[in-house]
Amino acid sequence: MKYRWGALGIWLAAWLLASAAGAAWVARDGLRQLQDDSDTQARITHRLLSQQVVQYDAVLATLALLGGSGAEQRLSTVYPSIRAVVRRDADAAWPDARLAAAEAQSRSAQRPQLGPLDLPGGRYWLVMAAQPASFALDVDLDHTVPWADWPMDPKTSPIRLSLQHAGQQFVVQPGARETGPWHFEFHKHLASASQDFDVVAERSVRLAELPWGWMAAWTLAVGLLLAGTRWLQQQRTERRRAEERVRFAQVARLNALGELAAGMAHELNQPLTAVLANTQAARRLLDEEAGPDELATARSAMGQAAEQARRASDVVGRLRRAIERPASDGTGQVVDVHDVLRRALDLLEPELQRQGVDVRLHAIGSAQEPVRVNGDRVALEQIVHNLLLNAMQAMSQQTAGTRRIDLGYGWAEDVRHCQVRVCDSGPGIAPDALPRIFEPFFSTREHGLGLGLSLCETLAQEMGGSLHAGPGDNGRGACFVLRLPRAA
16 A cells, blocks of 8 residues: 555665664764874874984984094994995095085085985985085985884785875885775874975775674664664554554444344334234223123233333333434534544554555545545544445455555535545445445345444434445446535
């Protein structure tokens, strides 16, 4: 049924929305954690590299202070990252003009300066101007990296780390080759004014690196929570439906008993009236023709018969007055027809699903305002409930895929009445049974009491309306049309 699939669609939409929002939050938190880890490792490498290059400044400062004694040539044994040390005395020249330019800059800045730079080849020169001699270090970047203290495996780490300066770069570790939709970068210059290389850490996060396990766990948890909530709601709905069915059964039994009492009173009143009339006539005849001895006996017997007939009539009358429905005041209450139909369908939903009945609830015509009538809500609910039950019972012998109920409501042609149409795809009503369909105790079912439709017609008439039966559209099935006065 459409309304059932609509409710299920709302639950599915809520699950998808909550799952997507939670998964996005988990993914965002996972990305933030990956970025924090990358930044932490990059900061550690920055600190380690800064410690290394600061040592070169200290070495040059020591050489300049001591003036050199030839021992500087053995520095490579202490510092493997220093490939060579070049000393220039006051009367000598540098082997490379770029070293001379770096010495001039060092003398002006009074600190070491970068000389010839070959970052792709992993080499650079560091020059310190001093008296009586200036010094230059040939530094090997690959040996500068303290691999023993390195925080990550350079072969497997997804982080690409490089030292960059003046458009050149030295790749410390290559990182992952595959790229992803998310990219993190870290930039920070080394803690040396003379060797202000930019430490650049880059990380590309692929889809496979997202926390899919946590995202799946969140989706499953949301699904279980919503399923549990829906199960509890269904339990409450089933309990409410059970209470409604009990209430309907009680009202139906009382109304059926009222119909039964009315029928009994109608059927018994005539014979009892005849008995009373006959006994009174016999009494008059005996008064006129019987002898003195018989008169007393006949008069007494007929008097007792008349008394018993009156008592039986009184008993039936009291039974009918005790259980008949209270009379309506004629005003009723304003009832929303669509709300009543939805409540009736909701009450019968489990049985409709079990029997595979497809119900189409729709408005007749193009009226935009709600359809409201004057009547009794409980009586209208019971009429619709009984008509739907009759339609389901009429289609019980058909295959599940062919069981359909068309439930329409809207304004009648005169606009002063509302009509509710309950049409089924069953075998329909036989032409000879159609005139008697609303008679008490008339039923086309084998074990039917024949009071349901009679009760529906009585309830409709008490609300100022009517109930009619006929063949369905295209002559197939049965169609019941309920008309009620429109609410002011």
